[in-house]
Each structure stands twice: as C-alpha cells, then as structure tokens.
Amino acid sequence: MSHRLTVTLLAVAVLAACQSRPPAHPASDAEVAPSDAYAAAEAAADAASTEALRRERSTLDSIVVTGQRLEARQAKAAAPIHAHAPPPPPPLAPATVAYRSANLVGGMVPPPQAQPANTEKYAERDDNPVRRTLDEPVSTFSVDVDTGSYSNVRRMLREGQRPPADAVRAEEFINYFRYGHTAPSDRSGPFNVTTELAPAPWNAKRQVLMVGIKGYDVPKATLPPANLVFLLDTSGSMESPDKLPLLKQSFAQLVPQLRRQDRVSIVVYAGSAGLVLPPTPGDRHDEILASLDRLQAGGSTNGGDGIRLAYAMAKQAYIKDGVNRVILATDGDFNVGTVSQDALETMVADQRKSGIALTTLGFGTGNYNDAMAERLADVGDGNHAYIDTLQEGRKVLVDEMQSTLLTIARDVKIQVEFNPAVVSEYRLIGYENRVLANEDFANDKVDAGDIGAGHEVTALYEITPVDSGAERLPALRYGGKQVAVGASTNEVAHVRLRYKLPGQDSSRLIETPIASTSLTTQPSNAFRFASAVAAYADLLRGGQRIDGWSWNDVARTARGATGPDPHGLKAEFVGMIDQAHRLVAVQDDAPAIAGD
Numbered sequence: 166m167s168h169r170l171t172v173t174l175l176a177v178a179v180l181a182a183c184q185s186r187p188p189a190h191p192a193s194d195a196e197v198a199p200s201d202a203y204a205a206a207e208a209a210a211d212a213a214s215t216e217a218l219r220r221e222r223s224t225l226d227s228i229v230v231t232g233q234r235l236e237a238r239q240a241k242a243a244a245p246i247h248a249h250a251p252p253p254p255p256p257l258a259p260a261t262v263a264y265r266s267a268n269l270v271g272g273m274v275p276p277p278q279a280q281p282a283n284t285e286k287y288a289e290r291d292d293n294p295v296r297r298t299l300d301e302p303v304s305t306f307s308v309d310v311d312t313g314s315y316s317n318v319r320r321m322l323r324e325g326q327r328p329p330a331d332a333v334r335a336e337e338f339i340n341y342f343r344y345g346h347t348a349p350s351d352r353s354g355p356f357n358v359t360t361e362l363a364p365a366p367w368n369a370k371r372q373v374l375m376v377g378i379k380g381y382d383v384p385k386a387t388l389p390p391a392n393l394v395f396l397l398d399t400s401g402s403m404e405s406p407d408k409l410p411l412l413k414q415s416f417a418q419l420v421p422q423l424r425r426q427d428r429v430s431i432v433v434y435a436g437s438a439g440l441v442l443p444p445t446p447g448d449r450h451d452e453i454l455a456s457l458d459r460l461q462a463g464g465s466t467n468g469g470d471g472i473r474l475a476y477a478m479a480k481q482a483y484i485k486d487g488v489n490r491v492i493l494a495t496d497g498d499f500n501v502g503t504v505s506q507d508a509l510e511t512m513v514a515d516q517r518k519s520g521i522a523l524t525t526l527g528f529g530t531g532n533y534n535d536a537m538a539e540r541l542a543d544v545g546d547g548n549h550a551y552i553d554t555l556q557e558g559r560k561v562l563v564d565e566m567q568s569t570l571l572t573i574a575r576d577v578k579i580q581v582e583f584n585p586a587v588v589s590e591y592r593l594i595g596y597e598n599r600v601l602a603n604e605d606f607a608n609d610k611v612d613a614g615d616i617g618a619g620h621e622v623t624a625l626y627e628i629t630p631v632d633s634g635a636e637r638l639p640a641l642r643y644g645g646k647q648v649a650v651g652a653s654t655n656e657v658a659h660v661r662l663r664y665k666l667p668g669q670d671s672s673r674l675i676e677t678p679i680a681s682t683s684l685t686t687q688p689s690n691a692f693r694f695a696s697a698v699a700a701y702a703d704l705l706r707g708g709q710r711i712d713g714w715s716w717n718d719v720a721r722t723a724r725g726a727t728g729p730d731p732h733g734l735k736a737e738f739v740g741m742i743d744q745a746h747r748l749v750a751v752q753d754d755a756p757a758i759a760g761d
C-alpha cells in the first residue's frame with residue numbers, strides 16, 4: 166500500500182504544480198497547452214507507479230494481481246479528472262475530419278475556407294418583341310462592336326456553369342466572329358453595306374435578313390499617333406490569377422506594338438488612385454513593361470478617382486488629330502469613392518466631348534460587374550471586351566487594336582423600314598440596349614456607336630412574309646390599318662444608315678433597298694454561321710424564339726458553315742455547343758425544390 170500512496174501523492178503534486186505555477190516566461194508555440202498538462206500529470210503518475218512496481222518486483226518473489234486489484238486499476242483509468250479542465254470539443258463532422266487530416270502541415274490545421282458569394286452583375290434585358298409591320302414598319306438602332314458577352318459566357322461554360330440569361334447578348338455573340346463582308350473599294354466612304362435574305366433555318370416559312378457593315382482597313386504603320394492611358398484596377402479583388410496577373414500578361418503583349426510617336430501613361434487605383442507611369446514615349450518598351458510588372462493587388466476599389474486621374478493624364482498628353490483613349494481594365498467592383506453607376510456614366514459622357522474615348526476590358530469571376538463595364542464603354546464612345554485567356558488578350562489588345570484605336574465613323578445608326586405589303590411581322594435579334602426612337606435617327610445630337618478601321622458589324626432580322634401562315638401575333642379584331650391596294654411588292658425593306666466622319670458634327674446618309682428577288686435558297690456560309698450563333702444565344706437564354714430548332718441542329722449548321730477560320734475561333738464555337746447543351750440539360754432536368 167505504501168507505494169500506491171506514494172504514487173497518488175506524486176500525481177497530485179504534479180497536477181497542482183501545472184495548475185498553480187505561473188509561467189516564468191511568455192508562452193511559446195512549443196509549450197504544452199493546459200489540456201496537455203493533465204495528460205502529462207497522468208503520464209508522470211504512470212511512470213512513478215511503474216518504477217515502484219519494479220522495486221517491489223526486485224524484493225518479492227512474485228506479485229499476484231487479484232481480480233479486485235485489476236478492477237480498481239481499470240476503474241481508476243476510466244474515472245474522470247476532477248480538475249478545471251476545459252470541456253472537450255464537440256465531435257467533428259466526417260467532412261471536417263477528412264479536411265483536417267488532408268491539410269495537416271507541420272502540425273498546423275488551416276480552417277476550412279467558405280466560398281465567397283457570387284456577386285456578378287448583369288443588366289436585365291428582355292428579347293426584342295415581334296413587331297406587326299402595319300403598326301410599326303420602322304426599326305432603328307445603334308451599331309455595337311462589343312464582344313465581351315461571348316468571351317465571358319465562354320468562361321462560364323468552361324467552368325461548368327450555365328450562364329445567367331442576362332449575361333447573353335446575342336449581338337455580341339454574332340459580332341465576335343468575322344463573316345467576310347465586302348470592304349469598300351476606296352476611302353471615299355468609310356464602310357460598305359451588304360445584305361442577304363434567305364429562309365430562316367429554324368422555320369422555312371420565315372426569313373432572315375442579314376445586314377453587314379465593313380469598315381475600310383489601314384496598315385498598322387499608317388495609324389496616327391496614339392495617346393493611351395492604361396487605367397488598371399489593382400484593388401484587393403484583383404488578386405486572383407484570372408485578374409491582375411492575366412491583365413499584366415495581356416497588356417505586356419500590346420507594348421511591343423507601340424511606337425516612338427505614341428504616348429503611354431499608367432494609372433492605377435485601389436483605395437486611392439495613383440500615377441505609376443507619366444506620359445512616356447511608346448518605344449520605351451522596357452520602362453513600360455517594368456511599370457506593369459511592379460503592379461500588385463491590395464485595398465478597396467476607388468474607381469471614380471482612378472477615372473478622373475486617367476482623364477487628367479489623357480488631357481495632359483493630348484495629341485491633336487491623333488488617337489486619345491483611356492483603356493480601363495477591371496472586374497468592375499467599385500466599392501469606395503464614386504460608386505454610383507449613374508454618376509460614373511455622367512463623368513465619362515462629359516469627358517467624351519473632349520475627344521477622349523473609353524474602352525473597358527473585363528477580367529475575373531465572382532464579382533465581375535458586366536453591367537457597368539459595358540455601359541461605361543457605350544457612353545464613352547468606346548467598346549467593351551472581356552478577357553478570359555491570354556489568347557483572348559492577344560486578340561483584343563494586339564490583333565484588333567487598330568480597329569479599337571482608329572475610329573473611321575462616329576454615331577453610326579441603322580434604320581430598316583419594312584414593306585407591309587410583303588412583310589407581316591419582324592423581329593430584331595439582339596441589340597436590346599441599343600434600340601433608338603425612330604425620330605432619333607436623323608437627330609445628330611443623339612449619340613450612337615462608333616466603327617473602327619476594319620471593323621465588321623452584323624445584324625439579323627427575322628421576318629415573317631405576308632400570308633406565310635407563320636405569324637406569331639394574333640389577328641386584330643378592330644385593326645384599322647390596311648395595306649394600300651396595288652402596293653408595290655418589289656421591295657422587302659429599305660435600309661438606311663447615318664454616320665459622322667471624325668471631327669464632324671453633321672451626319673451623312675447611305676440608303677440600300679432590298680429587292681424581293683434577292684431572296685436565295687442557297688445562303689452563304691456567313692449567313693448560315695451567323696444564324697447558328699444567333700440560335701445558340703437564344704438556346705442559352707431559354708430557346709423561346711427559334712421554334713423547334715435543337716442544339717444538334719445548331720451544331721450541324723455551324724459545323725458545315727465555318728468557312729475560313731484562321732484563328733480557330735469558329736471551330737472552338739462548334740466544340741462549345743455540346744458543352745452548353747449538357748449544362749442546360751442538367752439544369753433543366755434537375756428536380757424542383759419545394760417552395761421554388
């Protein structure tokens with residue numbers, strides 16, 4: 166019994182020392198936590214008991230552990246420690262246990278990170294409605310050369326995500342591709358207008374009218390000097406690889422294209438705006454690249470201050486009769502300073518009048534503000550693109566930069582008047598946020614889109630011929646308008662375009678009649694591919710406008726109409742159709758959730 170008493174007293178002493186003795190120095194990472202001290206006391210007691218037992222064995226011939234003694238030892242082991250120990254933590258869920266066991270590094274257990282909420286913003290839009298020609302024979306809209314919607318949706322599909330309907334803008338899908346529209350033969354006119362009329366591929370009783378515009382092209386060497394301000398978002402939200410790192414790599418591809426006569430400034434903004442590179446000759450490539458390379462992400466996003474400073478630098482280095490443009494690259498997540506989109510639009514619109522245009526480039530996922538980026542480009546007489554890969558960065562900032570930089574026609578508007586004797590109904594595909602009032606067509610004070618050197622613009626109308634049986638609108642009980650007896654059926658429609666030459670305030674007019682005899686049953690590859698792209702966009706938005714045409718029909722039509730495809734963009738599109746189909750099918754087949 167003496168050794169048992171000794172062991173017990175020793176354990177109590179060790180335990181008391183752990184509880185009451187203050188540390189002689191600040192705790193370090195290597196010190197034992199309080200819960201570990203109790204385990205140490207138990208270990209010390211067991212060690213002392215083992216040593217006493219060894220001594221007994223050295224003096225006695227044998228020790229018999231009776232059942233009563235074994236039961237007492239087991240009871241002692243199972244008894245709780247009645248000390249002021251913290252309660253044991255709750256049991257971990259299986260997923261948490263797996264996470265911790267998989268992430269133990271050097272004894273440190275990082276806590277599981279919650280996924281950030283998706284706060285991407287897209288402007289709400291409804292498809293253009295079907296119009297009755299007798300009631301509204303005229304359709305007017307502004308041209309649009311943006312392509313950001315297509316590459317942004319491509320990014321979502323690659324990530325296995327079905328894009329929200331509002332992220333899909335049909336005109337930007339269509340205008341992402343080149344269709345080989347005929348360019349003007351000389352520079353007497355800034356662009357050429359072509360049309361093609363053929364049966365709609367999704368309904369042979371209807372027709373599709375394609376209107377194509379092609380601007381004249383110029384060699385890069387003959388471009389006027391450019392004054393460019395790179396306005397780059399370096400806030401904390403730009404830290405991920407698909408944001409600031411991709412931005413820096415993309416802009417680095419543009420730098421070797423800059424010339425001595427060009428000027429480049431770099432303005433960044435986070436919590437506040439700052440000047441990284443004052444106006445610098447474009448041929449100082451190493452200096453410009455070094456300034457880009459030093460950029461790091463951090464802080465909040467004061468985009469308003471950044472825009473103000475960028476325009477100040479553009480005015481300081483302004484080149485008369487040259488290209489003066491701010492290129493804003495951001496995820497659009499403005500959260501301090503001027504955050505109101507209306508206020509930002511007013512600021513950009515005011516600066517546009519000084520001859521400085523604004524191009525916006527979108528980057529990143531999760532908090533991308535597409536609505537703001539697209540709208541600022543519209544009011545800034547610029548264009549909007551989204552860069553999801555380094556290849557897209559090269560396409561936008563190198564291959565298409567001369568189109569972006571050199572504006573050959575301003576405030577370009579299209580107006581189509583349909584002949585009610587031939588066309589019963591019509592529908593403009595896309596351009597929902599570019600529709601203009603008919604009276605704005607001849608109003609030179611109303612802003613519209615610009616066209617750059619070599620730019621192509623493509624627009625599609627779906628039209629329903631009179632007495633085709635494919636009308637979508639019900640007959641009117643009290644309809645008072647009727648087609649005049651003997652009305653001409655020689656023309657389907659009349660296309661008008663208005664534009665201003667750079668530096669001029671008065672618009673010029675181009676008119677093109679579309680003869681009924683121009684209808685063809687063997688449309689070009691360009692017509693068929695553009696129709697497939699329009700149908701693809703419609704299917705992503707819910708597939709309400711293309712009758713029974715399926716994903717397979719879209720794929721088959723696009724695959725047989727790719728034509729020249731030097732960069733493989735059309736082939737890439739064909740490959741994405743099946744991927745989009747699978748994502749839409751999975752979501753459409755998902756069981757409904759109670760309460761939805």
